[in-house]
Amino acid sequence: MKNAGRIDGRTQLIGLLATPIGHSLSPAMHNLAFEKLGLNNAYMAFEVGNEQLEEVVRGMHALNIRGYNVSMPNKTAILQYLDELDDSAKFTGAVNTVVNTDGKLKGYSTDGSGYVRNLQEHGIDLKGKKMTLVGSGGAATPIAIEAARAGLAEISIFARNDQFFARAEENVRIINEEMKHAQVKANIYALEDQEKLREEILTSHIFANGTGVGMKPLEGKSVIEDVSMLRSDLIVTDVVYSPAKSKLMEQAESVGATAINGLGMMLWQGALAFELWTGQEMPVAYIKEQLF
Numbered sequence: 475m476k477n478a479g480r481i482d483g484r485t486q487l488i489g490l491l492a493t494p495i496g497h498s499l500s501p502a503m504h505n506l507a508f509e510k511l512g513l514n515n516a517y518m519a520f521e522v523g524n525e526q527l528e529e530v531v532r533g534m535h536a537l538n539i540r541g542y543n544v545s546m547p548n549k550t551a552i553l554q555y556l557d558e559l560d561d562s563a564k565f566t567g568a569v570n571t572v573v574n575t576d577g578k579l580k581g582y583s584t585d586g587s588g589y590v591r592n593l594q595e596h597g598i599d600l601k602g603k604k605m606t607l608v609g610s611g612g613a614a615t616p617i618a619i620e621a622a623r624a625g626l627a628e629i630s631i632f633a634r635n636d637q638f639f640a641r642a643e644e645n646v647r648i649i650n651e652e653m654k655h656a657q658v659k660a661n662i663y664a665l666e667d668q669e670k671l672r673e674e675i676l677t678s679h680i681f682a683n684g685t686g687v688g689m690k691p692l693e694g695k696s697v698i699e700d701v702s703m704l705r706s707d708l709i710v711t712d713v714v715y716s717p718a719k720s721k722l723m724e725q726a727e728s729v730g731a732t733a734i735n736g737l738g739m740m741l742w743q744g745a746l747a748f749e750l751w752t753g754q755e756m757p758v759a760y761i762k763e764q765l766f
């Protein structure tokens with residue numbers, strides 16, 4: 475019997491621990507997928523910050539909750555409470571998905587694999603390609619790590635001279651030193667050097683924005699000052715999905731480049747977490763059609 479749309483004595487909870495959380499699209503996305511597949515699960519968001527995290531993790535563990543997503547400000551704070559880390563979480567130093575298997579908590583980061591998977595859905599294989607990426611924060615770091623693991627030949631990371639610059643250096647170090655088998659070369663440059671940015675984009679297949687530039691409060695802005703840096707055979711991706719068409723996406727379209735916004739990455743990071751908890755594929759096309 476299908477349990478779609480109702481809670482009973484066997485319903486398994488999946489959680490989301492973050493704050494602020496009211497705006498999250500994850501509960502709608504996961505609950506719709508549970509309903510569509512007739513899975514007896516429910517997804518609930520909980521307003522949890524670093525102060526309550528330990529107690530909440532213990533409580534979830536005591537209740538034998540199958541798993542949860544973790545978002546800001548808990549993506550790194552959660553590490554200390556987990557038994558094991560997947561490589562995706564180890565290399566990025568952050569976790570967005572926790573899975574409880576027989577009482578053992580394992581952390582994963584599905585943001586980067588969500589990005590890679592979304593490109594695959596668009597028919598783009600990263601093997602042997604060069605990417606230029608802007609940023610080194612919560613979204614850009616997993617993109618750098620997973621794109622490198624997916625077989626890039628080279629990645630050039632541009633970072634602004636702010637508190638995230640050290641993380642950009644760390645991402646480059648991890649890719650060059652800890653992923654030697656992956657045959658990928660990582661470079662780091664200052665975002666302020668727009669001429670270098672032009673040069674690196676010129677030899678890249680993919681240009682990726684991994685920053686919030688283009689989204690409120692930076693709506694209408696782009697990391698690219700001059701649209702002539704882009705060209706028609708370039709793939710341009712953005713982590714921003716609200717607005718659906720950021721300034722960068724408009725610039726990409728204006729030169730005839732392939733423009734891919736952040737919606738697919740967001741959907742696929744959820745789909746990959748869903749698969750880790752349930753062992754089933756999320757009906758992504760259905761979710762997209764119903765919710766977006």
Ligand code: NAD
Nearest residue numbers: 609610611612613614634636638685686689713736739740
């Ligand atoms: P963050 O605060 O962790 O990192 C911000 C990054 O942007 C840093 O690298 C910082 O140096 C850079 N930056 C900030 N202002 C800049 C500016 N004016 N010029 C150049 N660089 C600038 O934030 P985050 O968690 O990485 O989120 C960044 C964006 O990604 C947000 O818009 C967020 O909504 C989006 N996001 C999308 C997804 C998705 O699945 N599509 C997932 C996570 C985050």
